[in-house]
Amino acid sequence: MQSDKPNLKRLDNVGIVVESLDAAVAFFVALGLRLEGRAMVEGEWAGRVTGLGTQRVEIAMMVTPDGHSRLELSRFLSPPVVADHRHAPVNALGYLRVMFAVADLDETLARLAPHGAQLVGEVMQYEESYRLCYIRGPEGILIGLAQETAFNDE
Structure with missing residues (x-):
């Protein structure tokens, strides 16, 4: 018997493949994420999950300040990377960006x-709700930044 209640518990993480794990970690630490840990993922079990066969991947798990969201940065040692979507425009098909809410957009951009x-x-200002922008981070990774704005009717 199937339940009408969704089985989804949460969004666990979003993954981004990078060439320089150190540069990507430094960027996301500057943004405000915390490095939760680094590890090597390899072996037959990993290749069976991804469908890539034998693989060796160095990962860094980043966590947001509230502890609820994670970003997994991966650097493939083998097999080699086969495609590069880092400089795709915002209207390209497939995964494209991650959006982060920030307290002060100008300070974040400067940092x-x-x-x-x-x-x-x-x-740009979106209605009376957000100041928004897209930036390219290390290796051209597309990141969205949003600052909630509160306009008072005085």
Whole structure:
């Protein structure tokens, strides 16, 4: 008997494949995530999960300040990376970006600039709700940033 209640518990993590794990970790630490741990993932079991066969992957698990969301950064040692979507425009098919809520958008942009962050378009106000922008982080990774705004009717 199937239940009408969803079986989904949570979004566990989002994965991003990178060339430089150290640069990506430094960028996401500067953004405000915490490095939860680094590990090597390898062996037949891992290849059976991903469908890649024998693989060796160095991963770093990053966690948001509230502890509820994680970002898994992966650097494939084998098999070699077969495609590169890092510079795809925002209307490309497939996974494209991760959006983070920040307390102060301008301060966040200033803090990320030394780590290579580049504004994609402009910082824009969306209605009376958010200031938003897209940036390219290390290796061209597309990141969205959103600052909630509160406009008071005075």
